[in-house]
Amino acid sequence: MDNQRGSHIPESLNRYGYSNIIDVFERACKDYALKPAFTSFGRTLNYAELHELVNAFAVYLQRETDLKPGDRIAIQLPNLIQYPVVLFGALKAGLVIVNTNPLYSPREMQHQFADSGARALVIHKSMAHNAEKILANTNIEKVFLTQVGDLHGFVKRHLLNAAVKYLKKMEPEFYLPGALHLRQVLLKYIGQQPEPVSIKPSDTAVLQYTGGTTGLSKGAVLSHANLISNMLQGVDVLDEAPVGCVETTIAPLPLYHIYAFTISLVVMGYGGHSVLIPNPRDIDGFVKELKKWQMTAFMGLNTLFIGMCNHPSFRTIDFSQFTLTISGGCALTHKAADLWKEVTGCEIMEGYGLTETSPVVSINRPGAIQLGTIGVPVAATEVAILDPEGEPVLEGTPGELCVKGPQVMVGYWQRERETQACFTDDGYFMTGDVAVREPGGYLRIVDRAKDMILVSGFNVYPNEVEDVFCSHPAILECAAIGVADEHSGEAVKLIAVARDEIPDIKELKDWSKERLTRYKIPKYIEFVADLPKTNVGKVLRRKLKEQQAADKVA
Template sequence: MSDFLHTPATKAGNMNSGSTIPERFLRVADALASKVAVSDNEKQMLYGELLSASIAMSGRIGDMTERPNVGIMLPNCAGFAPAFFGTILSGKTAVPVNYLLNPRETGRIIADAGLDTVLTTGLFTDALEGLVPNVVKMEEVSFNESPSGFTPPRVRPDDVAALLYTSGTIYRPKGVMQTHKNILSNIDACLRAMRISEDDVFLAVLPGFHTFGLTCAILLPLLTGGRVHFIARFAPAAVMRALRESGSTIFMGVPSMYKALLKSISDGDSATVPLPSLRLCVSGGEALPVETGREFQRKTGVPLIEGYGMTETSPVIALNRPDRQKWGTAGLPLDNLEVGTFDDDGNRLPPGGDGELWVRGPSVMKGYRNLPEETAEILTDDGWLKTGDMCVIDEDGFIKITGRKKEMIISAGKNIYPVEIERTLEEHAQVFEAAVIGVADEVRGEVPMAFVVPMPGTDLDRASLTAFCREKLSAFKVPKKIQVVKEMPHTLTGKVLKRELRPEA
């Protein structure tokens, strides 16, 4: 494979060099050609095979379109890797598309990204009908022919590598432009924080169209020389089986996944579950209930650390470390990022002050595609990104998220952040999940209202739950009403869709 590189033969020791994704991928794949790179329940590909397939795919893409962006609409599978790296090696920007959207929503993203080509599977071709002229079914692509005449693309670190559309912006698509520098700087900082090596095997359940899944569960291992085993969708029994049988050493998920895995363990009447190869679990996407994290560690014997990030920071901002952790916090900032808390006037607050978290560093996005005003609102002239999350940074540097600025409830002039109430509710033994919103009140203007999902097999008493909250919270933070529901509406990555919560009449 060295013929494909414009550099001397590579050694494993310097695989993590390279300022663009093509440089890094070519170096890693060449050095580890005979090592397994990706696998799913049907096939596996060595790094050498993945490199050949990606180069072949890049040639096909180059023949099909002159546009700068290429869509990828695939479930979690081994074929995602050559689709992504083929796009990158063609010198274009990868646009992972959420396959759960309806055709109208998909069409808005395709139009905003200017796509005329989408790499997909026969499962999704109907959803793309009439939206793009070039639809490639990856299962029909042959990678048997040896590629020839390949020249690495001329891309720069500040060129856009991935265009990711954020959730909750269906009516006006908001595409986050992540550069090669953004993604690689985040990967390198995560490598140092989690001590990842080429011996690690990642179990990929998070979708590739989400920044947590794409960068942390797929690109991080594959640009480090590790292996990725894909599971098409999250099912607790299948995940537990894969964790035992695939040799996985690292699993990344959202809190709802860990809750479901715990329930699966309990249903199996087992106090503990041996997972001999698994050495680390990471939770992100939303706040991890402390008791969920502790119980998962007790049941599995595997460290579970919480992190925090957003698409606009490519994505990780902070992470608890395997050897340095504070429950209930998002952890310490990555070593190449600067963080601070700021008030509404843009003044930096002293340590311990509760303000909006701002972030500055190499993983901060280039901006929103086609949205200069929205970009200017979130990025300052001196490079700070306003996260929209309220937090406190303690004396040790750990970040504790106290709420979402836009979700803040103002009750009789007092600020209430729903996340504090949600965490309190989820400490109750009979509560599986909780979500809090603000509802109108004639006297106080707005008051908190809670939606709770009971633990299976329990008969949740709302009066006792209210009493529990009174013991833990200030009186004005106690939910005025508690509504018991069978389940919450979620995004694919586990976040509660609060806009779909409806109070009973």
Template structure:
């Protein structure tokens, strides 16, 4: 174990968490070996040339093929006359075109703007206008959305891909089914667009000129989910993302302290690659380790997802609480052998009942981590070799500091709840063209104010109690929705729950609980009795509303904002 002296006061100066580190994880990262993501990517393609890099719908692509195809995309983009640093949007689910386009954009010296394919025209227009994107790669299923906003943006080049692209002869059948049978491609018309296959063909005949990039150049504009207001573009540099994938690579090694590490790791990639969690954990860390990522295009189709899981021996499974819960509620999942899989959770709090059920069903604990778009994303994680579910977000990663601060920015003692502030090489350079917003979240001494409320214990583990803005104030008492939801999840008749504050003339606010039943016979009286047994009076939900489903973001995070509105 690393040892460190412990003082009272601010955690950042003490770094007490180092005493809880796995032996093989350094306190500080070594200097970065690469100046840019393309440099890392090209080295990985050479080193792991014959290994599978990505698989989707039964079709695989090797690292050698990734180098060839991304070079074609980069050459084509350069032929458009785009300048280094120009923004190119990527509006794709988890299909093979996604990583090929993303790496091609980066190799051309450009900046990737990840876009949620399910955005409405209003949301898409905001992101394209805000980022100043000059080009966009979009799957044909969502081209109708692009068509509606194109005239109001700076986008001059549109590349339209199909689900069958990169799938070989099978791709023609896939496209036929998607277009004609399932009718999943709404009519669209974008004059002057290029097909992805045409881009690949033209790029093959064009020269590629490697671009000199430095660590401080912008790699991605990663827009925050907009769950706390208007979506803002977090500026993530090459250094931010190189640092985070390196931090994660060290941390992952702790998964193999007590078990043999496979020669080639296989990742489940069910979370969308346009989301920062999958982008860094699956794509960037995966490639740096020469791993094989199996892309799941539609994880909401649980039966098809489970069937896909049965075809491979997976080693790493990044996911979310809601996804793990949905899998366990399908009887076919119990037939899979998941005992050797290291499961990493992020994006939202993992509820203890879900973690305990996962352990009982698979034999392995879920390792909870924590981060935000602004931290590339992972800032802390629990140990992979832990024999229990801690209920915390774990320890700050190498070269990362946490400080729990009050409203005035003063460091709080251990055990006291305040705002989690983060400093480290993975913290963004700021918000794109939003100096006032950047100043609001960055402290003078370089800490990012996360907006999450939590406390640190004596071992250096941090427990989140909730987001600042989601906190409910009942008669002067702070009530944290996460706690209410975790208690609700303990009831065997409840599938999912979400708590919000609603105005109340007597107590200022009261707790309202939205529930999706697992047992259709469950009543309001049952829920209230369960809460009486598990929550003090002021925390108990005053109002219960049953729903068939809860509103969620595209990665499965429950949107309390929508419930409030």
């Protein structure tokens, strides 16, 4: 791995002289002690309370385990206030975080735990039965268990925990002898201070595993410098937004995902309040929660924007203080952006990033939004758009988007060959995304190179097809994939979810003729009840392709 990557923080952005994530945390807790920091399930921790709990967890790790700085600890939690407690507590003890999706299967858990060499695990009780099946095949020695209500008061704690276990039946029986209860661990050392740990900018902070939507997930090594740099790049953008824009930030995306993880650091840098939404798919519950707050900012993605705007009660929310919406994770359609602005009065700032870039590469800056683009590169970031031979293309010509900057990962964990393969000779990370550079330096993603459909020698990018069909009033959401065709090599197939009644297929194709070149028009259109998605709402085109192949064999 390149020893230079992930080792520095741009001085031009680092006005507080941060060296690591704990520096950010400590400043926020000192400057904003009595301001709310995180809320989940009706429980709010202010920065002072968060600081006390974080210290308690760090003390326990130092005094009652043999975990040493550099050891890995996996966190497998939904959006609970326990997440920032264990995150910053583990970092304060010098440990490396392994963020783990709570919806993982035992096989996926085993791969991530074994690959990372994690020695400890913090897990919600609803997932403990899966951990029981695979822990013997990992290096995990310490398991910390928690429940939804563990940081609430006596009455609500017992009510919440009983409801999850007995009414919703979300905690299957498990047997994990020696497992520790996180609440008891925290209570034991409340009020005590951990021993200081030296943490350099180049030290690894997080092993952030790629989504695995295109194969076996790999751990991106993100240093403290990587994450602080990207946080500061975000601060640089939001310094142009209205004052107080992140005062009350709605955070529906899971904190184990790099997008929400880094945004939460940005919010913390301003002393903002992150309202965590544990289950954004429960739109009724989500809207009910939103009515409790005068939100100033919202971090989401395309499918979530559409789902919220189509809920009748969403329009009754008070948007008078609402000034900032950021979109990432997947392409933003014109339909979603227009609908969101119509309902909330707020434009969406679409950005672009990857796990490997901590994640933000570019974004539409406040007051300079160009819908349909991913904006301009963030500060201290260089981008190159290259042809298959590695040569720069002309402005307006598609090519692979490549990135160089302080937020670019050190490399893939214990995968030197894969690391070398994804960097150019002069140090640019090759994203695998096809982009064009437009006048003014704005970037536009055409599509994933591997998702491109080749129809009779012509390139068809699924995003373009999807954006067109999503504008049709009868279609709620859709995905375009390539299927084998004896005449054209591949043909475009559109798989869609209808808003109400399924429209006439022929009429739909005729409608698209005015909006798409002939070879881009789907040869096949199929309507389904829903589309397969990741836990953060990104459509899994790979899964659709697999389903199509299986159906063909059957």
